[in-house]
Amino acid sequence: MEIGEAERAELIAALHQMADAAASYTLPLFRSPELSTSDKGHEGWFDPVTQADRAAEQAIRKVISARYPDDSILGEEFPPTEGSTGRTWVLDPIDGTRAFMSGMPSWGTLIGLDTGNGPILGLIDQPYIGERFVGGFGKASLFHRENERPIATRPCSSLNDAILYSTFPEIGTAAEKAGFASVDARTRLTRYGTDCYGYALLAMGQCDLVIEAGLNAYDIQGPLAVVEAAGGIVTGWKGEPAHHGGRVLAAGDREVHMQALEYLSKVPD
Amino acid sequence: MEIGEAERAELIAALHQMADAAASYTLPLFRSPELSTSDKGHEGWFDPVTQADRAAEQAIRKVISARYPDDSILGEEFPPTEGSTGRTWVLDPIDGTRAFMSGMPSWGTLIGLDTGNGPILGLIDQPYIGERFVGGFGKASLFHRENERPIATRPCSSLNDAILYSTFPEIGTAAEKAGFASVDARTRLTRYGTDCYGYALLAMGQCDLVIEAGLNAYDIQGPLAVVEAAGGIVTGWKGEPAHHGGRVLAAGDREVHMQALEYLSKVPD
Numbered sequence: 224m225e226i227g228e229a230e231r232a233e234l235i236a237a238l239h240q241m242a243d244a245a246a247s248y249t250l251p252l253f254r255s256p257e258l259s260t261s262d263k264g265h266e267g268w269f270d271p272v273t274q275a276d277r278a279a280e281q282a283i284r285k286v287i288s289a290r291y292p293d294d295s296i297l298g299e300e301f302p303p304t305e306g307s308t309g310r311t312w313v314l315d316p317i318d319g320t321r322a323f324m325s326g327m328p329s330w331g332t333l334i335g336l337d338t339g340n341g342p343i344l345g346l347i348d349q350p351y352i353g354e355r356f357v358g359g360f361g362k363a364s365l366f367h368r369e370n371e372r373p374i375a376t377r378p379c380s381s382l383n384d385a386i387l388y389s390t391f392p393e394i395g396t397a398a399e400k401a402g403f404a405s406v407d408a409r410t411r412l413t414r415y416g417t418d419c420y421g422y423a424l425l426a427m428g429q430c431d432l433v434i435e436a437g438l439n440a441y442d443i444q445g446p447l448a449v450v451e452a453a454g455g456i457v458t459g460w461k462g463e464p465a466h467h468g469g470r471v472l473a474a475g476d477r478e479v480h481m482q483a484l485e486y487l488s489k490v491p492d
Numbered sequence: 493m494e495i496g497e498a499e500r501a502e503l504i505a506a507l508h509q510m511a512d513a514a515a516s517y518t519l520p521l522f523r524s525p526e527l528s529t530s531d532k533g534h535e536g537w538f539d540p541v542t543q544a545d546r547a548a549e550q551a552i553r554k555v556i557s558a559r560y561p562d563d564s565i566l567g568e569e570f571p572p573t574e575g576s577t578g579r580t581w582v583l584d585p586i587d588g589t590r591a592f593m594s595g596m597p598s599w600g601t602l603i604g605l606d607t608g609n610g611p612i613l614g615l616i617d618q619p620y621i622g623e624r625f626v627g628g629f630g631k632a633s634l635f636h637r638e639n640e641r642p643i644a645t646r647p648c649s650s651l652n653d654a655i656l657y658s659t660f661p662e663i664g665t666a667a668e669k670a671g672f673a674s675v676d677a678r679t680r681l682t683r684y685g686t687d688c689y690g691y692a693l694l695a696m697g698q699c700d701l702v703i704e705a706g707l708n709a710y711d712i713q714g715p716l717a718v719v720e721a722a723g724g725i726v727t728g729w730k731g732e733p734a735h736h737g738g739r740v741l742a743a744g745d746r747e748v749h750m751q752a753l754e755y756l757s758k759v760p761d
Contacts, residue, residue: 254698321681325655326698328621329691330600352597352621386594412590416685420596429523429595 334442345448604713613718
């Protein structure tokens with residue numbers, strides 16, 4: 224289905240409106256004594272949620288319901304909304320709640336628009352720093368406070384030259400950790416603890432790889448759209464589509480993606 | 493030696509001038525294609541330095557030479573300057589060069605003013621986010637873009653409730669890693685990869701502990717002044733003074749500091 228110029232502009236404007244709505248709830252609670260954290264306690268893993276996550280998702284849902292009442296919604300904090308258009312808005316109001324609850328501005332609001340085969344448009348928003356990364360329809364931009372500038376991934380032809388970002392060593396099974404370590408051992412530099420911000424750095428050409436595991440669709444669709452629009456590639460650890468989540472390998476250059484895949488594809492399911 | 497109100501204000505103004513001077517060299521090179529990184533290659537460890545580190549340190553030294561020509565200077569990138577006043581400006585132009593060279597705004601410019609027994613005044617500056625943390629003379633502040641607000645550490649009486657920040661698992665000997673792990677296993681949440689920004693989060697009451705090893709005096713004097721002015725405590729892993737660097741344990745509350753010390757003090761030298 225071809226999407227015309229006017230509809231593209233309209234969808235991008237909607238995306239900005241959603242991010243603004245989310246920020247109006249996240250920012251006032253960031254580093255606030257009013258913030259209260261509880262544990263969703265999935266699978267024995269500390270899985271924090273705050274009233275900011277819930278309020279921000281509701282704010283985004285309100286924008287969607289008003290503008291696109293027949294679209295589906297898949298969000299982290301509330302049950303899915305089934306629509307009829309074949310389009311799904313895939314939302315994580317605060318990716319990196321652990322960063323959020325400890326004052327670190329590496330969390331972000333993630334939104335992707337999935338038409339069935341992955342996101343055609345998406346966003347990573349970090350409102351405290353004042354950075355919004357938008358990608359889709361072959362174009363990726365960073366909006367930094369008042370300025371918009373195009374962003375692009377950078378060339379990287381060898382793992383030896385690569386800078387790798389990850390939320391590891393915190394997340395993953397033993398097999399996944401070993402797979403990650405086999406790539407980590409060959410990179411120039413590995414950095415941790417960035418949450419979604421690692422994908423933004425990748426899209427800007429500041430790093431070369433992001434490797435993660437245990438993701439949900441709402442963790443990856445926004446970043447996926449941004450990274451691919453910036454010229455990068457995002458797949459699973461066996462090269463399969465990544466928009467459903469799971470194990471993700473994102474790279475700025477196909478060459479280094481292929482080299483990392485050689486190691487990661489050996490990790491048993 | 494008592495320092496009067498006027499001299500205090502003058503020293504704080506000098507500190508701001510130094511940080512502004514450093515930022516005028518770091519910010520234009522942050523995420524710039526002009527940035528070039530080389531490896532100082534200390535002890536087989538990837539120890540990157542860029543022209544931004546060197547230019548920023550020179551800019552700070554120029555301010556010191558003009559305002560306080562008889563003070564000593566200890567900086568990361570150039571040989572020490574021996575003065576005659578008993579005062580030493582202790583500088584790290586870019587703490588977190590690995591973050592700097594990969595686009596992550598968790599690096600900072602660190603400056604401390606040591607009168608012999610540790611810093612009486614210090615600063616952590618993160619100019620991309622627009623945050624400057626200043627501590628000394630019993631007062632700690634965050635300057636965020638145009639606004640100044642007081643900051644303070646938060647109470648935390650138990651390791652089980654503590655949020656721990658560190659650059660680990662990247663840095664440290666095997667014994668240090670084991671010591672760190674013994675505390676890590678008991679905290680509520682551990683986060684990595686913050687460089688000096690972890691101390692800023694501690695001073696703001698956003699986390700409870702920062703544990704590091706292998707530090708130099710210039711890595712810790714700025715943060716030490718900020719954290720202690722905000723109500724926290726910064727020592728070595730045996731409770732000794734930390735302003736010479738080495739292994740550092742910083743806490744917002746004496747209670748949780750004591751509990752972490754119980755584990756860390758067992759680590760052999």
